[in-house]
């Protein structure tokens with residue numbers, strides 16, 4: 344089976360519950376946009392307006408060229424997605440330029456490993472699109488108005504490749520993944536009615 348183009352958000356979701364990603368691709372007609380998802384999308388757009396007025400200081404930068412809601416895609420990586428903010432510093436044309444990736448998060452909780460994995464996937468996509476190294480990503484926590492730095496390490500890069508391959512294999516093989524160890528994600532899951540074996 345040919346490699347499908349996965350959403351970057353699938354990597355984060357895969358960590359939360361692999362079945363949700365599997366349902367998304369193998370039962371594509373059944374996924375609704377929940378009220379919570381709609382709220383999150385609206386909040387992200389509000390944040391872009393504020394970000395345009397904000398300095399680059401939260402990201403440890405003094406100069407940079409900002410690109411909001413940037414569509415990224417790579418056939419080689421098998422990934423696509425929309426990055427909240429990409430910054431080239433000092434700009435894309437300068438010798439020695441670098442880039443950073445920024446994602447907004449509507450939460451006060453310290454970003455978990457799944458958010459870092461998603462950010463690393465955006466970093467790889469941006470490197471591929473712009474041809475600039477991405478050594479750091481930032482997760483901007485909207486309620487706290489603070490940014491958390493995430494180094495884009497070799498281990499995170501390998502994790503992106505391994506997770507992408509695992510999702511591709513599961514979707515291509517059409518074998519439904521096991522549920523998560525904890526049943527906590529099942530409480531508000533829109534796929535509950537398909538998981539009679541666990542809920």
Ligand code: SF4
Pocket residue numbers: 360361362363522523528529530532533534535537538541542
């Ligand atoms: S009900 Fe639970 S196991 Fe089933 S898809 Fe949702 S989170 Fe995963």
